[in-house]
Amino acid sequence: MASSLLAALLSFSTIAFLLSAITSQIDYSLGFQIQSTEALEWALEALPPDDELIGGEATGRRALLQCNSYISYGVLSANRIPCPPRSGRSYYTHNCYSAEGPVHPYSRSCSRITHCRR
Structure with missing residues (x-):
């Protein structure tokens, strides 16, 4: 009776230890580790980039808004035929x-870099 109680207590303590180890430390495939469950409340920017986790297509739209190059509305107009390639x-x-x-319509003069080899 005492040996079965000791075995049950040992297995219970082992399971409790493993569960506490799992919740206190999460190892991501990228190599960084979170040491406590409070760290799980990080902002989304601190997590590894994952489109499904962050929001899918919304991320791409935000990235486009942060770019400094723009396409003019004249280029996007429906009645405009673009110039053929080449x-x-x-x-x-x-x-x-x-x-x-x-x-x-522009021409460049020779420079030290090109040495007029074009």
Whole structure:
């Protein structure tokens, strides 16, 4: 009777120890560890990047809002035909099919870096 009680007490203490170890330390696959359950209340920015966890497509939209480059509304208009690829004209050229003049209207002079090798 005493040996079965001792075995039950030993197994109970082992299970309790394992559960406390699991809740106090979580090991992520990226290699960092959280030492307590209070650390689980971190902001979402502190967690490893996971689109499903953070919010999926909303993350991409926020990233676009933080960019410094913009697409003009003229480019996005429905009645505008973009210039064909490899025509030499910029995508932003207005009426590229009727545009006249050189394709690259600028010229660069020689510099120390290029040594006029173009």
